[in-house]
Each structure stands twice: as C-alpha cells, then as structure tokens.
Amino acid sequence: MIIDFIADYYKNVEKYPVRSQVEPGYLQKVLPESAPNNPESMETILQDVQQHIVPGITHCGSIAGFLGEMLSSGFNIVGFNWISSPAATELENIVMDWLGQMIKLPKSFLFSGNGGGVIQGTTCEAILCTLTAARDRVLNKIGRENISKLVVYGSDQTHSGLIPLFLCATIGTTAITAVDPLKPLCDVAKQFGIWVHVDAAYAGSACIFPEFRHFIDGVEGADSFSLNAHKWFFATLDCCCLWATNPEYLKNKATESKPVVDYKDWQITLSRSFRSLKLWFVIRNYGMENLRHFLRSHVNMARLFERLVSGDKRFEVVFPCHFAVVCFRVSPLPVLMDKLKTKYENCLLSEEEQINEFNRELLESINASGKAYMTNVVLGGIYAIRFATGATLTEERHVVVAWTVVLITIKIKLKIFLSLVL
Amino acid sequence: MIIDFIADYYKNVEKYPVRSQVEPGYLQKVLPESAPNNPESMETILQDVQQHIVPGITHCGSIAGFLGEMLSSGFNIVGFNWISSPAATELENIVMDWLGQMIKLPKSFLFSGNGGGVIQGTTCEAILCTLTAARDRVLNKIGRENISKLVVYGSDQTHSGLIPLFLCATIGTTAITAVDPLKPLCDVAKQFGIWVHVDAAYAGSACIFPEFRHFIDGVEGADSFSLNAHKWFFATLDCCCLWATNPEYLKNKATESKPVVDYKDWQITLSRSFRSLKLWFVIRNYGMENLRHFLRSHVNMARLFERLVSGDKRFEVVFPCHFAVVCFRVSPLPVLMDKLKTKYENCLLSEEEQINEFNRELLESINASGKAYMTNVVLGGIYAIRFATGATLTEERHVVVAWTVVLITIKIKLKIFLSLVL
Numbered sequence: 001m002i003i004d005f006i007a008d009y010y011k012n013v014e015k016y017p018v019r020s021q022v023e024p025g026y027l028q029k030v031l032p033e034s035a036p037n038n039p040e041s042m043e044t045i046l047q048d049v050q051q052h053i054v055p056g057i058t059h060c061g062s063i064a065g066f067l068g069e070m071l072s073s074g075f076n077i078v079g080f081n082w083i084s085s086p087a088a089t090e091l092e093n094i095v096m097d098w099l100g101q102m103i104k105l106p107k108s109f110l111f112s113g114n115g116g117g118v119i120q121g122t123t124c125e126a127i128l129c130t131l132t133a134a135r136d137r138v139l140n141k142i143g144r145e146n147i148s149k150l151v152v153y154g155s156d157q158t159h160s161g162l163i164p165l166f167l168c169a170t171i172g173t174t175a176i177t178a179v180d181p182l183k184p185l186c187d188v189a190k191q192f193g194i195w196v197h198v199d200a201a202y203a204g205s206a207c208i209f210p211e212f213r214h215f216i217d218g219v220e221g222a223d224s225f226s227l228n229a230h231k232w233f234f235a236t237l238d239c240c241c242l243w244a245t246n247p248e249y250l251k252n253k254a255t256e257s258k259p260v261v262d263y264k265d266w267q268i269t270l271s272r273s274f275r276s277l278k279l280w281f282v283i284r285n286y287g288m289e290n291l292r293h294f295l296r297s298h299v300n301m302a303r304l305f306e307r308l309v310s311g312d313k314r315f316e317v318v319f320p321c322h323f324a325v326v327c328f329r330v331s332p333l334p335v336l337m338d339k340l341k342t343k344y345e346n347c348l349l350s351e352e353e354q355i356n357e358f359n360r361e362l363l364e365s366i367n368a369s370g371k372a373y374m375t376n377v378v379l380g381g382i383y384a385i386r387f388a389t390g391a392t393l394t395e396e397r398h399v400v401v402a403w404t405v406v407l408i409t410i411k412i413k414l415k416i417f418l419s420l421v422l
Numbered sequence: 423m424i425i426d427f428i429a430d431y432y433k434n435v436e437k438y439p440v441r442s443q444v445e446p447g448y449l450q451k452v453l454p455e456s457a458p459n460n461p462e463s464m465e466t467i468l469q470d471v472q473q474h475i476v477p478g479i480t481h482c483g484s485i486a487g488f489l490g491e492m493l494s495s496g497f498n499i500v501g502f503n504w505i506s507s508p509a510a511t512e513l514e515n516i517v518m519d520w521l522g523q524m525i526k527l528p529k530s531f532l533f534s535g536n537g538g539g540v541i542q543g544t545t546c547e548a549i550l551c552t553l554t555a556a557r558d559r560v561l562n563k564i565g566r567e568n569i570s571k572l573v574v575y576g577s578d579q580t581h582s583g584l585i586p587l588f589l590c591a592t593i594g595t596t597a598i599t600a601v602d603p604l605k606p607l608c609d610v611a612k613q614f615g616i617w618v619h620v621d622a623a624y625a626g627s628a629c630i631f632p633e634f635r636h637f638i639d640g641v642e643g644a645d646s647f648s649l650n651a652h653k654w655f656f657a658t659l660d661c662c663c664l665w666a667t668n669p670e671y672l673k674n675k676a677t678e679s680k681p682v683v684d685y686k687d688w689q690i691t692l693s694r695s696f697r698s699l700k701l702w703f704v705i706r707n708y709g710m711e712n713l714r715h716f717l718r719s720h721v722n723m724a725r726l727f728e729r730l731v732s733g734d735k736r737f738e739v740v741f742p743c744h745f746a747v748v749c750f751r752v753s754p755l756p757v758l759m760d761k762l763k764t765k766y767e768n769c770l771l772s773e774e775e776q777i778n779e780f781n782r783e784l785l786e787s788i789n790a791s792g793k794a795y796m797t798n799v800v801l802g803g804i805y806a807i808r809f810a811t812g813a814t815l816t817e818e819r820h821v822v823v824a825w826t827v828v829l830i831t832i833k834i835k836l837k838i839f840l841s842l843v844l
Contacts, residue, residue, distance in 0.1 A: 002489050003425050006496035020508050024682045027512035035520040038709040042489070045706050049493065053699070056509025057499050066495050067424050067464070071471065073491040074428035076658045077479050086442050087478025090449035098457040112455075121543060122691040147570070230693070236498045237695040260446045268690070269544040271652070273659040277475070284467050287460040 005046050009054070010063065013393070017370025022056045058373065063392065065235035068281030072274040080270045082260035089261055092119055092276035098283060100243055102291075103207035103227070106220040109243040111261075118266040119229075119275040121238035123201045125268055126226040127168065130244065134166040134195030134223070141193075153194070164194045169222070171215055172203025175377040175386070176319040176327050179203070183218030196222040201240070203323050205233040206299070208292055215322070232295070232324070232390045234282045239275055242266075298324040301389035301399045308403045314410075318382055324390035327377055329359045330410070356383035365409045372402040423464050428488075431476070435815070439792025444478045480795065487657035490703030494696040502692045504682035511683055514541055514698035520705060522665055524713075525629035525649070528642040531665040533683075540688040541651075541697040543660035545623045547690055548648040549590065552666065556588040556617030556645070563615075575616070586616045591644070593637055594625025597799040597808075598741040598749050601625070605640030618644040623662070625745050627655040628721070630714055637744070654717070654746070654812045656704045661697055664688075720746040723811035723821045730825045736832075740804055746812035749799060751781045752832070778805035787831045794824040 030052050077085040096117025100110045107113035120126045131152070139147060142163065151162035167189050169180040182198065189196045198219055204227025206212040219225060224244040229235035264270045286294070302324045309315045309328045316331040330336065332355040340354040349357060356378070363376055363385050375386045389399060452474050499507040518539025522532045529535035542548045553574070561569060564585065573584035589611050591602040604620065611618045620641055626649025628634040641647055646666040651657035686692045708716070724746045731737045731750045738753040752758070754777040762776040771779060778800070785798055785807050797808045811821060 002492055006493065009496065020505075022508050024504065024508070025512070027509060028516060031513075031516050033519075034523050035705045036709050037711050039712055040706045040709065042707065045703060053509045053513065056512065057497055057507040057696075066498065069495040070424055070492050071428065073488050073495070073658045074431065075479055076488065078659065082446065083442075085479040086444045086446070087449060087475045090447070090478065091453075091475065094450060094453050097455075101456050122693045124691040128690065145570075148567075236495045237500065237693055238691075268550065269546040269660075271544045271659055274479075281467060283457045284462045285464065287458050287462065289459050290461055 001042050001046065005049070006066075016054065018373035019058055019367050019370065020056050021368075021370060027052060027056060065230070065239070065278045065282050067285070068278030069236045071281070072277040075274055075277075077274050078271050080264035080272055081262040085274070086260075088272075088274045088276065089263055091274075091280055092117075092263065093261060095276045095280045095283065096241060096243065099229075099241060099279065102283075102288060103204060103216070104213055105225060105243060106245075108220065108245040109225060113245075115243060115245040116261065116266075117241060117243040118263055119279065120226070120240040120242050120267055122240050123199060123226055123228060126224075126240050126242040127197065127199070129242070129267060130195065130197045130224045131166055133244075134197075137195065138163065138165050138193075164189075164192050166195045166197065168197050168199055171198060171200035172206075172323055174202065175379060176384075177203060177321070177323050177325045178319070179215050179322060181218075182216060183221065186218050186221030190221060195224070198222045198225040201226060201228040202231050203227075204241075205229070205231075206295060206323055208288070209296065212323075229279055229282070232298075233279075234286065234291075234294070234392055235278050239279060241279075295324075295390075297396075298390045298394065301394065301396055302326050302387075304396065305387055305389065305399050305403060308400075312407075318384040319379070325386060325388045327384040327386050329382070329384045330355070330362060352381055356381075359383050359385060362406075362410060365412075366405055369405055369409060372398075372405045374402075423468065427468050427471070438476065440795035441480055441789050441792065442478050443790075443792060449474060449478060487652070487661070487700045487704050489707070490700030491658045493703075494699040497696055497699075499696050500693050502686035502694055503684040507696070508682075510694075510696045510698065511685055513696075513702055514539075514685065515683060517698045517702045517705065518663060518665065521651075521663060521701065524705075524710060525626060525638070526635055527647060527665060528667075530642065530667040531647060535667075537665060537667040538683065538688075539663060539665040540685055541701065542648070542662040542664050542689055544662050545621060545648055545650060548646075548662050548664040549619065549621070551664070551689060552617065552619045552646045553588055555666070556619075559617065560585060560587050560615075586611075586614050588617045588619065590619050590621055593620060593622035594628075594745055596624065597801060598806075599625060599743070599745045599747045600741070601637050601744060603640075604638060605643065608640050608643030612643060617646070620644045620647040623648060623650040624653050625649075626663075627651070627653075628717060628745055630710070630717065634745075651701055651704070654720070655701075656708065656713075656716070656814055657700050661701060663701075717746075717812075719818075720812045720816065723816065723818055724748050724809075726818065727809055727811065727821050727825060730821075734829075740806040741801070746810060748809045748811075749806040750809070751804070751806045752777070752784060774803055778803075781805050781807060784828075784832060788827055791827055791831060794820075794827045796824075 031048075077088055082089045093111050093116070096119070097110045097112055100117055109115040109117070111117070120129070135150065138150060146163070149163050150165045152166045153164060154168055167185060169182055169185050171179050171182070186196050198216065200207070200216060203215060204225070207216055224242065226240055226242040227233070229239040229241055230237045263272060283291070302321055305326045306317055306321050309317050309326065314330060314333065315328055317326060317328050319327045321327070332351070337351060337355070340358055344354050344357065347357075360376065360383055363374060366385075367373055377384050377386050387402065453470075499510055504511045515533050515538070518541070519532045519534055522539055531537040531539070533539070542551070557572065560572060568585070571585050572587045574588045575586060576590055589607060591604055591607050593601050593604070608618050620638065622629070622638060625637060626647070629638055646664065648662055648664040649655070651661040651663055652659045685694060705713070724743055727748045728739055728743050731739050731748065736752060736755070737750055739748060739750050741749045743749070754773070759773060759777070762780055766776050766779065782798070782805055785796060788807075789795055799806050799808050809824065
C-alpha cells in the first residue's frame with residue numbers, strides 16, 4: 001500500500017506546488033492532541049498523509065537512492081562496529097573507495113592507500129569530527145593547557161599571533177557555488193602545520209568529469225575531504241562522504257589488532273545505519289557513464305538558463321555559474337531605477353536597496369505561483385535570485401517553464417515592465 | 423522487486439544465523455574493485471544483496487517503523503527549518519508532545535507547556551547538544567575565560583573545587599539496565615545550578631506503563647530528557663527523542679518573531695530527514711494500548727528467562743532485571759571451581775578470572791551456534807552473559823529456544839557438566 005502511495009506521489013509530483021503554501025500551525029489544527037489508544041488502519045494513516053502532510057512538504061524526491069534506503073531501513077542494522085554487522089562496514093569501505101576513485105582523490109585518501117572514507121550524516125558532522133582531530137593533533141604537540149590559543153581560519157582571516165589549527169576550503173559554496181583556490185591554500189597551511197579540510201559538499205560530485213576535476217587540484221595537500229551524496233549524487237539524506245589521509249586519530253587498540261574498521265570511532269555517534277547500501281545502489285544502478293550523463297545534463301540545463309537570462313537585457317547573471325546553480329537578478333537599468341524611485345519614495349531606501357527590494361518581491365511572487373521554487377542570496381550587498389537545476393527529476397522543459405514563470409511574473413506583477421521591453 | 427525482497431527476508435529471518443558468521447575482509451573478495459561503468463539491473467544487485475550482504479548482517483529488523491521510514495525516504499525532504507517543509511516540523515512538534523504525554527513527562531518539557539521536543543539521530547548527539555547548552559548557560563554567568571574550570575559529573579565523582587556544569591543520570595544503563603536515583607540527584611544539582619540531563623535511551627519507553635513510571639520520578643527537576651525510539655519503541659534508526667524545558671538556547675531572532683520551530687537550531691546538523699513520520703506511524707498503527715501490550719510482553723519474556731535461569735542451580739542471575747535484559751552466568755560452585763582449577767592450571771588465573779573465562783567461552787559457543795545471539799558485560803569484576811528480549815519480533819518460543827541453546831551448549835562443549843547435574 002505504501003509502495004503504491006509513493007509511486008503515485010512520484011507520478012503526480014509535478015501537480016503539487018513546488019514550495020509548500022501552508023501557514024504556521026496548520027497541522028496542529030487538523031491532528032488530534034494526543035496519541036490514539038487503539039490501532040489505526042494503514043488506509044486512515046495514508047489518507048492523512050495525502051491530505052495533511054503532502055501539502056506541507058517541499059517536493060524534491062529521488063528515486064534511485066530511495067530504493068537502497070528502503071532496503072537499509074528494512075534491515076535496520078545498528079552497525080557501530082565491524083562485528084555488529086560486517087557487511088555494513090565492509091560495503092562502506094568498498095563503496096567509499098569506489099567513489100574516491102571516481103572523483104580521482106589521491107590514493108592517500110583511500111583504504112587501498114593509507115587513508116579511508118566514512119559516510120557521515122551531514123557536513124556539520126564531518127566538520128565537527130575533522131576539527132576535533134585537528135585540535136587533538138595540535139594539542140598533542142603544544143599541550144592541552146594551550147587550548148585557548150587555538151584559532152580556526154574560514155574565508156576571512158580575522159586573528160593573528162595565535163596558533164592556526166584548521167583551514168576549511170570550500171569547493172562550491174552553498175550561496176553562489178564559489179570555489180576556493182585549493183593549491184595555494186594547502187601550500188600556506190603546510191608551512192604552519194594547519195589541518196586542511198576540503199568541504200566539497202555540493203560540487204565534489206562534479207569531479208567525476210575530467211573537465212571539472214581541476215577544481216580540486218591540490219587536494220593531495222589536504223588532510224580531509226567531504227562531499228554530500230545527498231546533495232548532487234542521487235542519494236537520499238543523510239549521506240555525507242568523508243575521506244581522511246592516514247587517519248591516525250581514528251585508530252584504537254582494537255582495530256589496530258585486527259584488519260577491520262570500527263566506524264563508531266570515525267564519527268560522533270555510536271549507532272549508525274547502513275548508509276553505504278544506498279550509495280552502492282545508486283552507483284550500480286546508474287553506472288559511472290550514466291551518472292556522468294545526468295550530472296552533465298544538470299550543468300547543461302544551468303547553462304541553458306544562464307543563456308536565457310543573458311539574452312534578456314532586463315536581467316543579468318550576477319555571479320559566475322560553475323556548476324548547476326545560476327544567480328541572477330533584474331538589472332538596475334536607469335529606466336527601471338527611475339520608476340523604482342517613485343515606487344519606494346516613502347521607504348528611505350538607497351538605490352542599491354531599491355533594486356534589492358524589487359528583486360526580493362519578484363522572487364516572492366515566483367515562489368507564490370507554486371510553479372517553480374527559487375531561493376535567494378545576498379552577497380557583496382547584491383540580492384540575487386538563485387535557481388538550481390541539480391535535482392534528480394529536473395528536465396529541460398522544467399527550466400524553460402521556470403524562465404517563463406519569471407517572465408510572466410514580472411509582467412503580471414508590475415505593469416511597469418510593459419513599457420520596458422527593449 | 424525490493425518490497426518482495428524485504429518481505430521474503432522477514433519471512434525467512436529465523437533461518438539465518440542471528441549473528442553474522444563471516445570473517446574480516448570477506449566482502450572485498452567478492453565485490454569488484456571499482457564502480458561499474460554501465461548500469462546494472464536491480465535483479466543483479468539484489469542477487470548480490472542476498473548472496474553477499476545478508477550473510478554479513480546481524481538480523482534485527484522492525485516492520486512497523488520501517489513503513490514510516492520508507493515514506494520518509496520517498497519524500498526525501500531536507501527540513502532544516504520550518505519553511506523548507508512545514509509538515510516535517512509540525513508533525514515532529516505534535517508527535518513529540520504525544521510521546522511526552524504517553525510517558526507522563528512534566529508539562530514543562532512539552533510544546534504545550536514552555537518546553538519542547540526534537541528527534542535527534544542518537545543519544546550521542548542529544549548529549550552533545552545539551553552539554554553545549556549547559557556550558558553556554560554557565561559561561562554566560564561566569565565569563566568565557568573560565569571555560570577550563572568547568573567540570574562534568576558522570577557516575578563517579580572525580581574532581582572537586584571546580585564549577586559543576588552537567589550531570590547525566592541514566593535510566594536503564596546499556597550494560598545492566600541500572601537506574602540512577604533521579605530525585606536526589608536533581609535536588610543536589612539544583613543547589614549548584616547544574617544542568618541535569620536524563621539519559622533514558624533504553625528504558626524511557628517503559629514509562630508508558632503506570633507501574634514503571636516511578637523510575638523517572640523527579641524528572642521535573644531535570645533540564646532535558648531523552649529516549650531512543652529506535653531502541654525499544656519499534657522505530658528504525660535513527661530516532662532519539664530529546665525534550666528540554668524552556669529551551670532558551672534554541673531560540674533565535676527568526677523563530678521568536680514567528681510561531682514556528684526551526685529545528686536546525688536544536689541539533690548539530692543543518693539538514694534533517696522527516697523522522698517524525700516513522701514515530702507517528704508506529705504510534706498510530708499500534709495505538710497506545712498495543713504498544714503497552716508489546717513492551718509488557720518483552721518484560722514478561724525477560725521474567726520468564728530469569729525464572730529459567732534461577733531454576734537451574736548451575737546458573738545465577740547476576741544483576742537485578744528491571745526491564746527486558748537478563749544478566750546471568752554460570753555460578754562459581756565449589757564443584758565447578760575444582761574442575762576449572764585443573765582446566766586453567768597453566769594460565770595463571772585467579773579464581774575470579776577462571777569463572778569469568780569459563781563464562782566467556784560459554785558465550786562464544788552460544789553465539790557460534792547461530793541460534794541465539796547474546797552479548798556480555800563485565801561489572802565489578804564479574805563477567806556476565808546478557809540476554810535481551812526487547813526486539814520487535816521476539817516471541818516466547820524464542821526465549822525457550824535460547825535457554826535450550828544455553829543448556830545444550832554447556833552440555834556439549836564441556837562434558838564436565840554431565841557429572842554436575844544437581
């Protein structure tokens with residue numbers, strides 16, 4: 001019954017508004033205040049799911065990873081150490097080496113080298129683990145009493161005179177998919193013994209293309225590397241793949257004495273589910289060629305959208321598009337800015353704020369249509385609309401529809417543009 | 423195809439050895455070294471699962487939670503804040519209040535009071551979050567520069583003269599399901615402003631019985647409380663339910679201005695899956711009465727096993743059995759100890775070590791049979807065998823079989839007992 005329900009859901013997914021249109025507290029009004037005393041039938045529960053839950057979710061399903069995930073929850077193994085379910089540990093070893101090879105990670109990151117990979121829940125967990133490892137590496141050198149002298153570097157260099165501990169380089173930032181220059185960062189970090197973590201949560205999977213691999217050139221100088229297979233590699237949540245070189249911090253007496261990995265020592269939690277199963281399913285059921293094909297199609301769709309934006313003089317692409325995200329906005333053309341001055345005359349906004357506010361309103365109307373869902377980013381004072389083409393089920397026709405929604409929205413919402421068509 | 427596979431797996435689960443019998447590295451020998459270039463059929467993949475994965479897992483499936491989990495992965499929502507999928511947040515609010523009511527948590531822990539609940543992955547994450555909250559609460563009072571003066575109390579009191587920060591009381595320890603006296607601990611903690619977390623990972627769910635609720639009497643003096651629905655409440659991994667009273671540390675500007683919860687601020691990770699769906703399924707599909715019935719049957723099965731052990735003079739129950747775990751061992755009877763002296767004469771073992779070693783060997787043989795899977799605990803110098811009856815699919819006949827396995831194993835393995843039957 002549930003399988004049929006899910007199949008119907010996928011069949012009809014295009015009919016639902018992309019972003020949920022409900023108001024806060026909507027669910028409490030329709031569900032009972034306490035748990036039922038007696039069993040309820042699966043029909044009743046699924047009716048509630050259809051009627052009350054589906055309208056309250058944003059639709060972004062993935063079929064491929066779902067199948068492996070289903071099997072993984074069917075088995076429901078606990079898998080914190082090797083002995084508790086050897087298949088779970090060993091499949092994870094194998095799949096993480098596969099994926100590492102696919103994106104051409106240096107051998108030092110693989111089990112077949114002197115490193116190894118683990119599937120974490122999310123990047124937050126991966127960062128917490130590697131940061132702890134980096135901290136212990138430094139404290140072992142300088143003594144634990146010096147903990148307050150440690151400093152971590154992110155994108156901006158804020159302190160000096162302290163002991164640098166950890167540098168996190170990002171390959172494909174969330175906001176605009178920007179790429180940090182890995183090689184020079186690693187070169188500097190090496191001089192000071194700084195642990196370098198490469199957060200390629202979003203863009204790491206693109207390295208399965210030869211023409212994208214250069215984005216992580218220099219990774220051989222890093223200590224750890226992570227990418228999220230649930231972001232752009234067809235796996236369902238949670239599936240953050242983390243590799244480390246020579247992960248001494250992960251070793252304990254028990255595992256040193258036998259040829260197995262006890263993954264509980266590689267992560268925050270003791271218990272862990274059989275996540276490698278879904279990654280294995282994805283890789284086998286697609287095959288490497290097809291995976292490349294699908295990711296490339298996402299990149300090509302982003303390029304298509306970029307061309308559509310660039311071809312309309314009222315709009316501009318704001319940040320360079322490396323992967324499958326396009327950041328664009330309505331351009332602050334003089335003829336528009338004149339009208340905005342009138343529109344916002346009572347708001348005390350600078351010109352920069354006026355064009356930002358105008359783009360914010362446009363985005364709100366696009367999303368309220370329920371036909372497309374875009375997000376936003378504010379960077380360097382510029383408000384841009386963010387359009388992503390990397391979802392599993394996205395096709396070229398959706399991109400064209402999305403652009404049409406942008407055009408219609410801007411026309412309908414503000415008649416001002418009728419006089420602006422250039 | 424996968425659903426049929428899982429259904430067959432559950433139908434045949436009793437035929438598999440309970441504990442996996444494979445050797446380290448077995449999987450690498452049978453799987454290819456790199457990912458396939460071309461797609462493989464689901465048939466091929468499932469054949470591999472049956473042939474190579476199933477023999478490498480410990481079998482402990484749960485059907486009820488699996489259905490909700492399946493739907494949750496079908497939807498694959500990200501759900502870090504309210505707006506991303508309102509249903510996910512609101513269902514979690516509702517279900518956590520349901521469950522809180524079922525175990526009679528004080529109203530101060532519920533959304534309908536001034537508190538609230540969140541589903542974490544595991545207890546490790548719950549502890550990390552509450553510990554961080556406790557730390558910040560103290561540092562706000564005493565200043566961040568005093569961080570090195572903080573101390574955390576577990577079961578043993580190791581330091582004095584420092585600033586007590588956090589006390590973790592356990593209701594149902596992993597090893598022997600021991601229960602800390604909550605009320606006196608909270609009373610002392612209150613005098614010193616110590617954050618008390620109640621870790622009821624295993625035994626919390628037993629509080630749905632009136633006769634077990636007394637184990638958490640005094641919880642109204644605690645700051646936070648967690649139980650793992652994936653341990654003894656029919657949910658699949660990961661499903662750790664955490665409640666906190668007046669969780670100020672969880673509030674931010676955004677959520678204060680609107681009547682919603684942004685769960686990303688209640689946990690380590692940003693992204694989160696739709697875990698409340700499986701808990702909701704479990705509670706509705708069983709109903710409260712049935713849930714009580716099943717948990718009670720687990721407790722009764724433990725009592726049955728306890729009686730079987732106590733009725734045989736060669737064995738003894740080592741620690742009191744509160745819930746669904748029995749810790750027992752072969753007793754160090756004089757007639758046995760005499761024989762053991764001969765058996766271990768070249769090993770330089772004390773008498774205590776001899777009886778422990780003998781019980782260890784017995785456990786190894788029980789598990790090697792593949793007919794039952796028991797674990798061990800060493801506490802106060804005593805090695806005991808740990809038998810748990812709280813798995814979803816366990817029935818009385820399994821308990822009888824398990825005891826028979828113990829009896830047969832001891833007879834076959836060591837003829838010594840033939841002369842010992844009293």
